[in-house]
Amino acid sequence: MHPRVLYIRRTGNKYPFAGDFIYFWPYMKFAALISLFTVLTCSGYAQTDTGNIPEPVSKPRLRISLLVCEPGPDVWETFGHACLRVVDSAKTDAERDKIYNYGFYEASPDNPLIKQALTGRVRDLLDTITYAELMYEYNIKERGIEELVFNLTDSQKLLVHAFLKNNLRRENRYYEFDTFYDNCSTRIVDLFEKIFGNKFVTARTLPASSRITFRDVTATKLCPEQHKYWFGLGINLTYASRTDRIMNSREAMFLPPFLMEGLDNATIDGRKLGSEKLTIRRNEFKWDDVSNEPFIIILLISALTITCLIVPRFAAMAKVLSYLILIVTGAVGCGLLYLCTIDGEPAFKENYNLLWALPANLIVPFLSRSAKAKYAIVAMCLIGIALILHVLRVQVMPVLEIGSLLLALLFVFGIMYRSRLLR
Numbered sequence: 001m002h003p004r005v006l007y008i009r010r011t012g013n014k015y016p017f018a019g020d021f022i023y024f025w026p027y028m029k030f031a032a033l034i035s036l037f038t039v040l041t042c043s044g045y046a047q048t049d050t051g052n053i054p055e056p057v058s059k060p061r062l063r064i065s066l067l068v069c070e071p072g073p074d075v076w077e078t079f080g081h082a083c084l085r086v087v088d089s090a091k092t093d094a095e096r097d098k099i100y101n102y103g104f105y106e107a108s109p110d111n112p113l114i115k116q117a118l119t120g121r122v123r124d125l126l127d128t129i130t131y132a133e134l135m136y137e138y139n140i141k142e143r144g145i146e147e148l149v150f151n152l153t154d155s156q157k158l159l160v161h162a163f164l165k166n167n168l169r170r171e172n173r174y175y176e177f178d179t180f181y182d183n184c185s186t187r188i189v190d191l192f193e194k195i196f197g198n199k200f201v202t203a204r205t206l207p208a209s210s211r212i213t214f215r216d217v218t219a220t221k222l223c224p225e226q227h228k229y230w231f232g233l234g235i236n237l238t239y240a241s242r243t244d245r246i247m248n249s250r251e252a253m254f255l256p257p258f259l260m261e262g263l264d265n266a267t268i269d270g271r272k273l274g275s276e277k278l279t280i281r282r283n284e285f286k287w288d289d290v291s292n293e294p295f296i297i298i299l300l301i302s303a304l305t306i307t308c309l310i311v312p313r314f315a316a317m318a319k320v321l322s323y324l325i326l327i328v329t330g331a332v333g334c335g336l337l338y339l340c341t342i343d344g345e346p347a348f349k350e351n352y353n354l355l356w357a358l359p360a361n362l363i364v365p366f367l368s369r370s371a372k373a374k375y376a377i378v379a380m381c382l383i384g385i386a387l388i389l390h391v392l393r394v395q396v397m398p399v400l401e402i403g404s405l406l407l408a409l410l411f412v413f414g415i416m417y418r419s420r421l422l423r
Contacts, residue, residue, distance in 0.1 A: 062157040063087040063149065066188065066263055067099070067134075068256040070144035070283045071222065075231045077143075078222055082185045082256040085131060085147070086161055097131040100164045102175075103184040124177045126167045126187075135281070144283025148264055151275035156268065159195050179347040180214050180242075180251065185259040189250070196268050203265030205249040205258045214347075215243040215396055217255060227287050229401075233294045236398035237332065238339055240351035241389075244396050294401045301325070302404035309411050322412045323365055329409065330361030352395040355386035356406060364416075376413035383410060 069081040083101040104127040138145055152160065167173055175182060192200045206212060219239060223232025252258040264274030305325060308318035337359055339348035358379060367375060383406060390397045 066148040080256040102187040142284040145280040241395040302408035326361040333357035333359035355382040376417040
């Protein structure tokens with residue numbers, strides 16, 4: 001499947017001449033000297049022919065490459081994955097073909113995963129598996145894998161391998177995950193930058209005139225393509241204003257496909273880093289053809305609420321639906337507030353969706369009539385500010401899914417201000 005370095009052991013006939021030992025002994029001594037000189041000369045020359053003569057065991061022959069994995073069915077597989085493959089042909093055990101993977105996390109009885117998630121302190125780490133183990137998993141899930149073989153010198157390969165092994169040490173292997181700036185892909189770019197410094201130059205992955213943001217290439221693009229509409233809505237709400245910054249070519253490499261492109265055309269000391277692109281496994285996974293359920297459900301509930309608010313005979317139903325919308329948006333606001341203040345993920349900070357998903361919506365039904373009217377004025381102004389920020393692209397909202405909900409909220413607060421509802 002992949003080009004391997006084939007080692008050919010050169011051997012010769014132990015005795016170059018045949019015949020009677022006694023008669024040919026003088027000639028054999030002369031031939032032996034000539035043969036010895038030839039062998040030594042050829043051996044010294046063959047050391048530069050690394051495709052034919054094996055390297056000494058003390059200096060293993062390494063093949064280092066990047067593996068980029070296609071997205072998968074689970075939500076944590078939405079953006080794909082990247083890892084490094086190191087083939088050491090001097091080894092014959094599990095060390096021969098290893099995957100260095102920055103995408104692991106660790107839990108323990110005194111620090112379970114649920115505790116890490118609730119406190120926002122999920123630490124990722126570098127760990128290794130064998131190439132066979134990786135292929136077993138991706139064959140089951142029918143996910144595709146592309147490989148980029150690196151064009152590195154032997155000394156550069158040893159430096160990269162040593163860096164990875166040092167990162168495996170317990171005191172070095174952990175890192176605080178950051179969706180856009182510190183993940184399985186960015187760690188690989190960082191590796192080359194730390195080892196080679198200014199000698200390493202990444203290639204452009206985006207046009208100079210590009211205005212693409214982090215949200216554009218994640219929630220707006222990948223989630224709909226994979227029909228993960230609920231997950232797309234969730235991250236669209238939780239991703240804060242930082243997500244709407246315009247990416248540069250280096251920042252775009254937080255996604256595996258951009259990483260592949262950036263490293264393929266990158267250079268070290270002016271020499272192209274990418275050597276060869278290979279398809280290890282073709283992607284066979286098919287996404288379920290499902291409709292945009294969040295859009296449909298929110299639209300129906302919002303339309304029903306507005307209709308009931310407008311038609312007086314449905315006042316009782318309007319009150320129930322209005323309470324429902326206030327409770328749901330208040331609960332969403334509490335979740336966003338938690339992510340902004342307690343959770344450690346930087347992508348969730350400074351979230352202006354809190355302008356319309358107000359946690360205080362949960363207590364509105366228990367306010368006095370005059371307090372509701374005052375609250376309604378403030379809430380409608382905040383929704384207006386959120387829409388302005390959306391238009392200015394300070395923070396983009398998933399308007400397709402929640403546009404009808406925002407309209408329903410304006411109707412609820414408008415009626416509340418006029419004191420005709422929620423008394």
